[in-house]
Amino acid sequence: MTPPSHYGRILAAGTLAGLLAGCAGQQPTPVTPAGPQYSSPITGDQVVGKWGLAAYHRPDDAGRTEAQARQGCRQPYVINRGQNGGFMMYLADQSQPTEVVSKQVPPGPTFIGVPDEPPGAQSDREVLRFDGQVMVLRWVDKEVAGRYGTMVYVRCTA
Numbered sequence: 001m002t003p004p005s006h007y008g009r010i011l012a013a014g015t016l017a018g019l020l021a022g023c024a025g026q027q028p029t030p031v032t033p034a035g036p037q038y039s040s041p042i043t044g045d046q047v048v049g050k051w052g053l054a055a056y057h058r059p060d061d062a063g064r065t066e067a068q069a070r071q072g073c074r075q076p077y078v079i080n081r082g083q084n085g086g087f088m089m090y091l092a093d094q095s096q097p098t099e100v101v102s103k104q105v106p107p108g109p110t111f112i113g114v115p116d117e118p119p120g121a122q123s124d125r126e127v128l129r130f131d132g133q134v135m136v137l138r139w140v141d142k143e144v145a146g147r148y149g150t151m152v153y154v155r156c157t158a
Contacts, residue, residue, distance in 0.1 A: 038119050041110050042102035042130055044087040050076035050156040051135070055149035065152045066134065073156035086115060091123055092144040102127065112137060125151070 052072030056065040080088045082099035089100050089112065103119035104110040113124030120126075125137035128150070135153040139145040 038103045038105050040102045041104050042112070042127065044081055044085060044101075046130075046132060047079050047087045047102075047135070048081050050078055051153040052156055053077040053151065053153055055151050057146075057149045062136075062150070062152070065150075066154060069152045069154040073154070076156050077153065084115070092139060092141065092148065111140070 050073065052069040053076075054065045054068035054072055056062055080097070082088050084099060086099040086101040088097035090096075091098050091100075091114075098114060100112050101115045102110055102112050103115070103124070105119055108119065110127040110130070111119045111121075111124040112127060113119075113121055117123065120140060122141045124140045126140060127135070128138055129136040133155045137151045137153070139148055139151075
């Protein structure tokens with residue numbers, strides 16, 4: 001006969017065995033990583049090409065800066081097609097271009113940035129204007145925006 005002090009351990013072991021047996025037939029539910037939950041309103045085809053580039057820090061300088069960007073076509077900023085459907089642009093303080101996409105959670109603002117981050121991430125640029133000929137972008141990161149200003153891209157004509 002089992003001494004009374006072992007009854008609790010035997011009861012606990014039996015309960016645990018029963019619980020484990022009940023779970024044996026169940027498969028764990030696979031966890032699928034969440035993909036981007038945004039749309040891309042500006043396509044790579046709309047952005048690829050040569051652009052004049054200039055920047056401003058004061059909103060009063062926006063018109064003058066657009067004219068300066070047109071002059072920048074003498075040494076254009078080239079946006080190439082990316083390998084995954086995006087387009088190649090430089091991120092802040094980077095010496096090599098990175099593939100980026102436009103990102104938007106409708107009806108919110110549109111951003112340009114790396115595809116695996118949500119719209120409005122610190123490394124993104126907010127699209128203030130895009131009509132196919134002029135693109136105006138402002139960095140989300142306030143410190144970066146303070147250094148680079150609001151970027152004005154004007155499409156270069158052939």
